[in-house]
Amino acid sequence: MGRGEPPGEITAEGAARPYAALRVGTHRLAILRDGAQTYHAMLEAIRAARSAILFETYILRDDETGRRFAEALCERSRAGVEVSLLYDAWGSDVSDEFLEELHAAGVRTLAYHPLRFHGRLAAFFARIYRRDHRKILVVDGTVGFTGGVNISDDYAVWGEEKRGWRDTHLRLEGPAVAELQFRFLRAWRRHRGAPIDERRHESRGRRPDPLVRIVGTALPGQHGAIGRVYRKSIARAQQRIRITNAYFLPTIRVIRALRHAARRGVDVRVIVAGTTDVPAVRFASRALYEAFLKAGVRIFEWHGRVLHAKTATIDGSWSTVGSSNLDTLSLRVNLEVNAVIEDAAFAAALERMFEEDLAHCREVTMADWHARPLWERVVGGFALLFRRWL
Incomplete structure (x- = not known):
């Protein structure tokens, strides 16, 4: 502890x-x-x-x-x-x-x-x-x-x-x-x-540690390792999931895992970038909101400074901090590295940070999503076609 x-x-x-x-x-x-x-x-x-x-x-x-x-x-x-x-x-x-x-x-x-x-x-x-x-x-x-x-x-x-x-x-x-x-x-x-x-x-030993692990991509046998860790942890969630991810364009498997968690009663909340340095990602991400909102996932857009963080906590015991976005490039292509920590006090600190960040966010509702202007719908749909390269 x-x-x-x-x-x-x-x-x-x-x-x-x-x-x-x-x-x-x-x-x-x-x-x-x-x-x-x-x-x-x-x-x-x-x-x-x-x-x-x-x-x-x-x-x-x-x-x-x-x-x-x-x-x-x-x-x-x-x-x-x-x-x-x-x-x-x-x-x-x-x-x-x-x-x-x-x-x-x-x-x-x-x-x-x-x-x-x-x-x-x-x-x-x-x-x-x-x-x-x-x-x-x-x-x-x-x-x-x-x-x-x-x-x-x-x-x-x-x-x-x-x-x-x-x-x-x-x-x-x-x-x-x-x-x-x-x-x-x-x-x-x-x-x-x-x-x-x-x-x-000279290494003191790359010995496994059940409490603090390093997970990455682009190593032999670890292709997609970060995505698998996310999916397995989300599948085990019983109470709550808190994700902050600046470039939120999840793979189909991660989308399914989050929707299934919300439908079985898990309180899923995601902070995404409303203020970003990559507008194309924001438009493509917004095009996905309906699928999440229908399943009960709550989405909060961060506004003000540019959001760049990539963290998550699950059930107040599992956490991750790293370089990986929840998108195809990070989960399947790029060199990435995340630390995965299984500890209640660490998760509590990240959850406190999440709650503080909510003060800079606006929650997105289904009414907001349907009220998008036509030009944004067109741009979002077009950007979504290129999600694998954003």
């Missing part, structure tokens, strides 16, 4: 205590809300590194946020820490000068699936289609991070008036960190990153 601590307050400098800090079995976990708490914790861990830093992100930008992280990574590299940075070539936007400064300090970088045409059209489009959407940071093999937060000013926290996107991240200490390390190193080696010093990455 975990022991929770009250949420921390964000200071003017953008630093903050975690939203909740808990012990779960042999793990120490901290729920981090938005960029302020996440960046503070990540930079603190990076600056304390003594041996190795493994850093993987979908979005890395050459902006104030990116430069702050680059400075911290360069400082540690100059101090003798082995620093490896893996970023997605499609999602990121970094200049040659930015990379040159990293390389000059000894930081090794690797772009995932750069868009180069090698003469085979199918291979070219496969590189575009499959992206590295994971967010992983491992420091000295003992401290890990994962969740939804990227490295960019979208999460701007450096000024008092800036709050940035709404997102959730997780800090971990314990056996699950070895699994994050394994996943990073496998991708690094497979895509021909610079040779690593194996002695710095």
